Amino acid sequence: MYTEEELGEVRDTLAGKRKLSTQEIEILRNEFRDNQIPKWMYPFVGLFATNLDLYRKISGDARAQKYSFFGFFPETFDLVYGSEVSPEISFDGGNRGLVGIIKHPTKKVVVKPTQNSREQEVAQIADELGIGPKQYTSISGFLTEQFVEGELFSMLRGDRTSADNIYHLGRRMGEILSKLHSREIYYNDDILTDDLGRSHVIIPETSPAVLFDYGVALRLDQHPDFSDEEVYNFARTLPMVGMFLGREPSQEQVQSLVQEYRPKLQIATKQQIIARDINFINGGLTLATYRLGNHIVEPFLRGFKETYKFPANNKL
Ligand SMILES: Nc1ncnc2c1ncn2[C@@H]1O[C@H](COP(=O)(O)OP(=O)(O)O)[C@@H](O)[C@H]1O
Ligand SMILES: [Mg+2]
Structure with missing residues (x-):
């Protein structure tokens, strides 16, 4: 078992709060240059320099090996x-x-x-x-x-894709986006489904649908001041950009995207920015028809239009 103090040290290491001195970095370099360790130990390597006993304790911990x-x-x-x-x-x-x-x-x-x-x-x-x-x-x-336990939107089956169910889902998605947008949050990612059938909407059996993964979302409260990270996240989800970006773009690629898109993002109004979430809905709906059928489009959009409120100028 771990003491409170050890637990605190592990957590600080995971959070990157324990900054290593050059001497400690040198210790790690010497140790791990040609000494292979299992992948599950990677997050703990810092402890080798800062608390060797704790490092050894974790190395021999069967539960740490599993989790x-x-x-x-x-x-x-x-x-x-x-x-x-x-x-x-x-x-x-x-x-x-x-x-x-x-x-x-x-x-x-x-x-x-x-x-x-x-x-x-x-x-x-x-x-x-x-x-x-x-x-x-x-x-x-x-x-x-x-x-969240439930089915992804893109994987709905049987009567869960009935016109009535899809209509209510459309209403729920309108509600979800209205609420996000009214708080100046632009989701900025595939919502209903991407081309591989991945979805960010989970529909539980007995409770309303949930939207997860805010990994590239932008909060527009500092508009038009955006960090490089925000400009990059805005740019990378544009269709003509995303298609040409590899899985691990270089620093130079990221920097040149930021330079190219910062002025474009700065002159865009908040409304223009968040309006792209509606494109994500429409694009995802079209892709979803390949799995769920064409019959979903009309009831979904009918429901969505009933509840989605585009924020007025004075609200954003
Ligand atoms: N809160 C959650 N409830 C259920 N499944 C989740 C949840 N968060 C993530 N997942 C599952 O993990 C996968 C990856 O999580 P996600 O947040 O989408 O990260 P990534 O940025 O890697 O896409 C999701 O596609 C989903 O299958
Ligand atoms: Mg995701």
Whole structure:
């Protein structure tokens, strides 16, 4: 088991709060130059220089081997280290890096590295608005959120795609986007489905649909002052940009995109920026017809138009 103090040290290491001196970096360089360690130990390497005993303790910890750093979060530690029943863990994730899904009979949570510096804030607002996963106490640099159980929009089957159900889903999506937009949040990503059938909308059996993954969302409250990160996130989801960006663009590519798009973003009004979320809805709806059928378009848009309120000038 770990003492409170050790736990604090592990968490500071994961959060990147424990800055290493040049001497400590040298120690790590010497040790790990040709000394292979298993992948699950990577998040803990800093401890080799800052607390060798703790590093060794984790190396020999079978649970750390299974859960890696995902077992050290405020919401997961007791499930992993203090419970008779071990939680199940599975992994997911694309652009943001490894996402851990931890399921225990008492609680199901998702732990994910944040993808932009304001994601925690935006995910928190989405939770408060009742449209995003519940947010729990986490470690800086990571979200810990409710695992929402249900079917993805793109994978709906049977009578869940009936005209009536799709109409109500359209209404719900109009409500979700109205609420986000009224708080000056531009979602900026595929919503209903992408070309591979991935969706950011989960539809539980008995509660309203939820929109998750605020990894490239932009909060427009500082408009027209945008950070480089925000300009880049705005640019990368433009169809003609995204298509030509590889999975891991170089620093030069990122910088030249920022230079090209900063002036374009600065002269765009907030309304013009958030209006692109409606393009994401329309594009995703068209793609979704390949899986769900053409019959979904009319009822979805009828519902969506009934509830979606484009924020007036004075609201943004
Ligand atoms: N709160 C959640 N509830 C249920 N599944 C989730 C949740 N968050 C993420 N997932 C699953 O993990 C995958 C990756 O998470 P996501 O936040 O979309 O990260 P990425 O930026 O890598 O796309 C999602 O496609 C989904 O299948
Ligand atoms: Mg995603």
